[in-house]
Amino acid sequence: CRNLTLLRSIVDERLEVFSADTIGIRDHALESVGSRIVHGKGLTAGEYSPDLRTNFLAWLDWKLSPARPAEAVIDSDTTIGNCWACEPSNCNVTIELHRPLIPTDVSVDHIPEKIALHMSSAPRDFHVWGLRRHPSFAGDEQDQELLGTFRYDIHQGKPVQTFPLHVKKESPLSRLKFQFTSNHGHANYTCVYRVRIHGKEWEDPIRSEIQD
Amino acid sequence: CRNLTLLRSIVDERLEVFSADTIGIRDHALESVGSRIVHGKGLTAGEYSPDLRTNFLAWLDWKLSPARPAEAVIDSDTTIGNCWACEPSNCNVTIELHRPLIPTDVSVDHIPEKIALHMSSAPRDFHVWGLRRHPSFAGDEQDQELLGTFRYDIHQGKPVQTFPLHVKKESPLSRLKFQFTSNHGHANYTCVYRVRIHGKEWEDPIRSEIQD
Amino acid sequence: CRNLTLLRSIVDERLEVFSADTIGIRDHALESVGSRIVHGKGLTAGEYSPDLRTNFLAWLDWKLSPARPAEAVIDSDTTIGNCWACEPSNCNVTIELHRPLIPTDVSVDHIPEKIALHMSSAPRDFHVWGLRRHPSFAGDEQDQELLGTFRYDIHQGKPVQTFPLHVKKESPLSRLKFQFTSNHGHANYTCVYRVRIHGKEWEDPIRSEIQD
Ligand SMILES: [K+]
Ligand SMILES: [K+]
Ligand SMILES: [K+]
Numbered sequence: 001c002r003n004l005t006l007l008r009s010i011v012d013e014r015l016e017v018f019s020a021d022t023i024g025i026r027d028h029a030l031e032s033v034g035s036r037i038v039h040g041k042g043l044t045a046g047e048y049s050p051d052l053r054t055n056f057l058a059w060l061d062w063k064l065s066p067a068r069p070a071e072a073v074i075d076s077d078t079t080i081g082n083c084w085a086c087e088p089s090n091c092n093v094t095i096e097l098h099r100p101l102i103p104t105d106v107s108v109d110h111i112p113e114k115i116a117l118h119m120s121s122a123p124r125d126f127h128v129w130g131l132r133r134h135p136s137f138a139g140d141e142q143d144q145e146l147l148g149t150f151r152y153d154i155h156q157g158k159p160v161q162t163f164p165l166h167v168k169k170e171s172p173l174s175r176l177k178f179q180f181t182s183n184h185g186h187a188n189y190t191c192v193y194r195v196r197i198h199g200k201e202w203e204d205p206i207r208s209e210i211q212d
Numbered sequence: 213c214r215n216l217t218l219l220r221s222i223v224d225e226r227l228e229v230f231s232a233d234t235i236g237i238r239d240h241a242l243e244s245v246g247s248r249i250v251h252g253k254g255l256t257a258g259e260y261s262p263d264l265r266t267n268f269l270a271w272l273d274w275k276l277s278p279a280r281p282a283e284a285v286i287d288s289d290t291t292i293g294n295c296w297a298c299e300p301s302n303c304n305v306t307i308e309l310h311r312p313l314i315p316t317d318v319s320v321d322h323i324p325e326k327i328a329l330h331m332s333s334a335p336r337d338f339h340v341w342g343l344r345r346h347p348s349f350a351g352d353e354q355d356q357e358l359l360g361t362f363r364y365d366i367h368q369g370k371p372v373q374t375f376p377l378h379v380k381k382e383s384p385l386s387r388l389k390f391q392f393t394s395n396h397g398h399a400n401y402t403c404v405y406r407v408r409i410h411g412k413e414w415e416d417p418i419r420s421e422i423q424d
Numbered sequence: 425c426r427n428l429t430l431l432r433s434i435v436d437e438r439l440e441v442f443s444a445d446t447i448g449i450r451d452h453a454l455e456s457v458g459s460r461i462v463h464g465k466g467l468t469a470g471e472y473s474p475d476l477r478t479n480f481l482a483w484l485d486w487k488l489s490p491a492r493p494a495e496a497v498i499d500s501d502t503t504i505g506n507c508w509a510c511e512p513s514n515c516n517v518t519i520e521l522h523r524p525l526i527p528t529d530v531s532v533d534h535i536p537e538k539i540a541l542h543m544s545s546a547p548r549d550f551h552v553w554g555l556r557r558h559p560s561f562a563g564d565e566q567d568q569e570l571l572g573t574f575r576y577d578i579h580q581g582k583p584v585q586t587f588p589l590h591v592k593k594e595s596p597l598s599r600l601k602f603q604f605t606s607n608h609g610h611a612n613y614t615c616v617y618r619v620r621i622h623g624k625e626w627e628d629p630i631r632s633e634i635q636d
Binding site: 224233236237239242245 | 434
């Protein structure tokens with residue numbers, strides 16, 4: 001680098017990505033773009049709640065605390081504490097996208113190790129499922145297809161980790177489920193700060209023609 | 213650059229500006245410093261609202277959505293969705309400054325293209341007006357002076373764009389109006405994330421003497 | 425620097441620290457990790473309030489403004505205006521930590537000079553006290569030990585300034601008090617944006633054994 005101008009432009013290029021939601025990739029899961037959490041058995045479930053019978057004080061503390069709803073995982077604010085606490089081996093969250101998409105990648109956010117009180121509650125292993133709503137959809141039953149199995153790594157020093165899906169879809173999906181099956185050692189709960197869904201918008205050839 | 217120390221200092225210098233509200237320039241328009249939106253015909257007007265008669269569903273959706281008031285444009289939070297939606301060719305927002313100022317520049321913020329769902333709703337052409345409140349001020353009538361005509365460019369990759377005013381004022385102003393007359397192609401609305409007003413504080417020689 | 429890869433890694437290393445709460449050091453004072461402000465005479469006191477008798481308009485303005493409670497100082501949001509306003513020479517804030525700690529450093533945040541309307545209300549001289557709650561604790565009385573006397577410097581260009589405590593504790597503390605005794609010239613109030621407490625978690629050898 002012979003001159004400072006080049007240097008400054010490299011810094012600014014990095015800052016540009018950083019200021020674009022840290023990783024510079026569009027996130028379609030955000031509640032603020034119109035997506036939402038779908039509640040229901042097998043869809044979004046496993047919210048942590050201490051057992052009233054075995055630990056009354058922990059339960060009371062939990063009931064009085066500003067515990068976040070599952071919607072926290074599609075809120076871009078990841079300051080400390082802004083996570084959804086769920087059961088370590090049984091933590092499911094399903095997102096209905098603001099519009100059908102061809103998903104290509106997902107991301108998981110946790111707070112940086114440098115400032116976390118502990119990293120044991122960070123998510124570790126998880127599956128991503130594509131859900132299909134049948135015309136005969138009744139209650140919580142729907143087909144699900146495994147799009148990939150991944151691991152969030154707390155030792156690589158990147159708070160936001162992006163994973164390309166193993167299955168390349170050709171038709172769009174409306175619902176994706178994240179199923180977290182383990183954490184990094186915390187006995188009581190996993191704290192999910194944020195999940196992101198990246199992909200391509202899908203133009204329905206028939207609908208496009210009608211609208212034009 | 214012979215050593216890493218120089219390199220780190222250049223990075224830190226850039227970060228210092230970035231962490232100072234992205235551009236490192238004082239913004240006097242912020243509601244949090246005491247400025248406010250002035251409502252009224254010709255002042256702040258053109259809020260987007262789908263037509264109930266032609267599109268009942270869009271209208272219903274709009275009424276139920278967390279639509280932002282015009283005050284969003286003087287709130288520093290520019291995460292996605294935190295904008296004021298107004299009519300593409302008729303979008304006016306007037307700010308009463310926390311104290312009279314000699315304005316020198318204005319800025320317009322939009323979200324980075326990398327993360328936006330689309331850029332068509334970004335503002336394009338706009339005028340900035342200085343308003344003068346007459347002693348005989350009645351209702352919405354007041355003198356206005358054109359301070360500059362500008363274009364927000366979505367292709368230059370800078371989410372915050374700063375424009376020096378064409379008219380250099382010698383006496384202070386209390387109210388500035390932004391009039392957005394076009395966007396980048398969206399048929400229904402323009403989304404204004406943030407406007408900023410930069411300038412010099414003006415010391416009234418008479419008042420200063422009294423206070424000293 | 426023979427190659428751009430090294431350059432980018434240096435930038436990213438700086439960004440990693442920056443994105444970890446600006447300084448990359450764990451803060452135990454945050455309300456979001458479970459710490460809280462302890463109110464009471466000699467603990468948290470000195471909130472600014474204009475005198476109703478001498479300045480009715482200032483008082484009215486104050487009552488109508490979104491004045492922040494003392495809890496603002498343990499909230500990580502330091503956008504402009506998000507501070508606690510207190511009396512210049514009598515500004516005390518006491519934090520009860522989420523768990524007892526061996527404190528090693530404290531930090532004080534203010535907004536960057538580049539964007540502040542003025543820097544005169546920034547805190548200047550302050551003491552940090554460790555408080556001890558006696559079993560015979562009654563009302564507001566408790567022992568306090570001076571852990572250090574520091575000065576926040578508005579001319580060094582660093583909004584977040586970290587100070588190593590002068591006294592190295594060997595046993596943990598639950599409460600720390602910040603006592604601000606001067607500011608940078610503002611006649612009416614000091615604005616405290618944020619205080620941080622850094623330290624080591626303390627493992628009680630007896631309790632640890634029981635839990636294992
Ligand atoms: K979150
Ligand atoms: K905004
Ligand atoms: K604060």
